[in-house]
Amino acid sequence: MFLAALSFAYFAKALSGSYMKSTITQLERRFDIPSYLIGIIDGSFEIGNLLVIAFVSYFGAKLHRPKIISIGCLLMSLGTFLIAMPHFIIGRYKFETSVRPPVNTTNTLSPCPASSPAALRTDGIPSIVPSVGCERESSLSMWIYVFLGNVLRGVGETPVQPLGISYIDDHARPDNAALYIGCVQTISIIGPVFGYLLGSLCAKIYVDIGFVDMESITITPADARWVGAWWLGYLIAGVITLMSAIPFWFLPKSLPLTEDRQNYECSPEQTRFLSDSPATKHKYIPQELANFHNMAKEFLPTLKSLLGNPVYFIYLCVTVVQFNSLIGMVTYKPKYIEQHYGQSASKANFLMGVINIPAVAMGMFSGGVIMKKFKLGIMGAAKFAFGTSLLGYFLSLFFFAMGCENSKVAGVTVSYTGRDVLSYGEESVFSGCNSACLCPGRDWDPVCGENGITYVTPCLAGCTTSAGSGKNTVFNNCKCIAAAATSSKPTNLTAVLGHCPHRDSCDRVFPYFLALSVITSFIISLGGTPGYVLLIRCTKAELKSLALGFHTLATRTLAGIPAPIYFGAVIDTTCLKWGHKRCGGRGACRIYDTAAYRTVYLGLTLGLRTVSFFLCIMGFVLLKRYVKREKRKSTLTNGSTELESLRKEESQSLNCEQFLRTLDCNSDRETRL
DSSP states (O other): OHHHHHHHHHHHHHHHHHHHHHTHHHHHHHTTOOHHHHHHHHHHHHHHHHHHHHHHHHHGGGSOHHHHHHHHHHHHHHHHHHHHGGGGTSOOOOOOOOOOOOOSOOOOOOSSOOOOGGGBOTTSOBOOOOOGGGHHHHTOOTHHHHHHHHHHHHHHHTTHHHHHHHHHHHHSOHHHHHHHHHHHHHHHHHHHHHHHHHHHHHHHSBTTTTTSOGGGOOOOTTSTTOOBOHHHHHHHHHHHHHHHHTGGGGSOSSOOOOHHHHHSOOOHHHHHHHOOOHHHHHHHHHHHHHHHHHHHHHHHHHHHHHHTOHHHHHHHHHHHHHHHHHHHHHHHHHHHHHHHHOOOHHHHHHHIIIIIHHHHHHHHHHHHHHHHHHTOOHHHHHHHHHHHHHHHHHHHGGGGGSOOOOOOBBTTTBOTTSOSBOOOOTTTTOOGGGGGGOOOSSOOOOEEETTSOEESSTTTTTOOEEESOGGGOEEEOOHHHHHTOOSSOOSSOOEEESOOOOOHHHHHHHHHHHHHHHHHHHHHHHTHHHHHHHHHHTSOGGGHHHHHHHHHHHHIIIIITHHHHHHHHHHHTTEEEEEEOTTSSEEEEEEEOHHHHHHHHHHHHHHHHHHHHHHHHHHHHHHHHHHHHHHHHHHHHHHHHHHHHHHHHHHHHHHHHHHHHHHHHHHHHHHHO
């Protein structure tokens, strides 16, 4: 029952964690925030985890562990509900649009706004004047609730792993404990699959579903302004996490031991967990306090001894650098698929859940099987992990060749003639073909001209009339389409709502990108298990627990928290046109420079891994010395053992001879008698 409950808790926390990754672009657009702030929100989970991990790991082991885990699941559930709360406070989502709602009329409506000289800046370019009622709304940052909810999720997740695994190890039969832990870890891999699939489903549903007339929504899931029902998935994940807390409340503090377990020699730490009788409690408390005092005094020298191990220290540096690359890449991979290949958020999340995550799980499992089959030692494990990482690195270089050119957006990536490539500036969206309309330059309401060029707004396309309503609106007499016309001049200067479809060449490349992504994920994951074994074998037996704990602490602090932040900040530098909040200020990015995005995203990912390979070379040199030193020690130990055994045999043979002589003497005496 405990195994089933813990597996369900692992599934719940993995589902909500992966769902958070899948909603990055939704949150970015809903709260009009840049990518680096999304990175801070994503890293807040690790912050909450680190705040209490030391207290929970030490004191939680002495209390009622199932109930502590239950409290943790309750906190995770509350944090997940807190993340969804801004949706019910902030009001309805309002996106920029110049399209009128569907009404029963056939009158045409001009996309050009009713402008006056007061609406112009001194340089003649229209500006947006914030409305009077915006001051209070703009001062309230709703993303803070998401940040705090994710911190609370991190606090609640802390006791699940250490207390759950230790409970299994203490009460299961020794030969079954590994199997049970493996079952739990397998379930934790299945969780992200369902998390991304839930993200894919919710991204298809409009954010205010049930509260607005869907006929009035003129954008599609592929639009840069689309926000899915991100809050719905958090409510579902919160309910699942809340359900996972219930069974632990009815489980006992300890389980009766089987005969096999009673005969099994437990470690002192395990014995301490199992000594719950009143007779032993009063005797053991002073001893625990004394041990804690000694542990506190010996902690710094022990940590110094651990970090003084050059093999462990280099391994720590390598994994911290590689985790920075891995976490940054995984966090923004759905966003990369959306922006670079023109896929919707729903499809990007679906592909992550169905293709990438299973490939990683299969790679980790296969790595363990290979280690067992070929009986790899510490040097073999290191070579295997390095080889798979290096092979995955070289394959990843082909991602640079699977790029797409920028989509043609007039005044942003190309000029209004459709030929020249622009260096985008705020004034470049204005041209002679739209000068008569006095258009606002900060809006983003793209329309696709029949010439295949996207225009930022119908007004900036020079359209003077429109017909239809809602999603069926068609803009006519668009002067800028005529300006971009070639010899084959369009007969009707019309534009329709939405971004022009992505390039055919890009659609052809995308399947190859997916195939290569699966292969590289599998190959790199092959080295996960051997790398973990290397960490365990390169430290002394008495320092293994500290080595594993410090490794987790270092990777979470130095990779889990900063990587999403600086990856997001670097991605922000490739934005070509930012959205603007209704009350003023910069919002979420609407369109990125595709080539620059690919360069910084892949370049930063592979650059960090390049640095880790240089550290690996140093690690191999130190590891060879370590292996040679251990062989010498084992040879000397074996030699001394053999000498001692020979001496024992000699002494035993001498004793036997003396005994036989004594027997001979006694037999002679008996004969005489």
